[in-house]
Amino acid sequence: MNDPNSIMNSDKAPEAVGLYPHARRVGGLLFLSGVGPRKKGSKEIPGVTQNEAGEVVSYDIEAQCHSVFENVRHILEDAGSSWSKLVDVTVFLTNMKDDFATYNKVYAQYFKDNQPCRTTVEVNALPTPIAIELKCVAEV
Incomplete structure (x- = not known):
């Protein structure tokens, strides 16, 4: 990223599910597009079980949290930043009532040394059958 x-x-x-990049650098900041827990090169979502119709039968929010944090780390590092340079994290959950406590516990494991600003909101749905998505800003 020389420019x-x-x-x-x-x-x-x-891969993105639309026409947008994983990240964009503007000056000394790196803005990440929404990042979910899907695995590279597949439609697999860790912890999600779907029926033949593609409807979610069950999901494991803890598995999704670990996966989404790993995806964010990959993007940060490939863009010349790092986990420790995160300054702001917006978290979208599809089920705040049932998932917040588990998400908060896993979040604390990843962010105990670096504590970026954080906002967590509940949304009705996300573009794929995921239960969590992160929107991040980091220093470069």
Whole structure:
């Protein structure tokens, strides 16, 4: 990323579900597009079981949290930043009532040393059958 206003895509993170980059650098900041827990190169979502119709039968929010944090880390590192340089995290959950406590516990494991600003909101749905998505800003 030589251009100070460049866009970037990670070879390790899942493909975007629309026309947008994984991240864009503007000056000394890196803005990440929404990142979910899907696995690179597949539609697999860790912890999600779907029926033949593609409807979610069950999901494990803890598995999704670990996966989404791993995807964010890949994007940050491929863009020349790091986990410790995160300054702001917006978290979207599809089920705040049932998932917040588990998500908060896993979040604390990953962010005990670096404590970026955080906002957590509940949304009705996300573009794929995921239960969590992160929107992040980091220093480069």
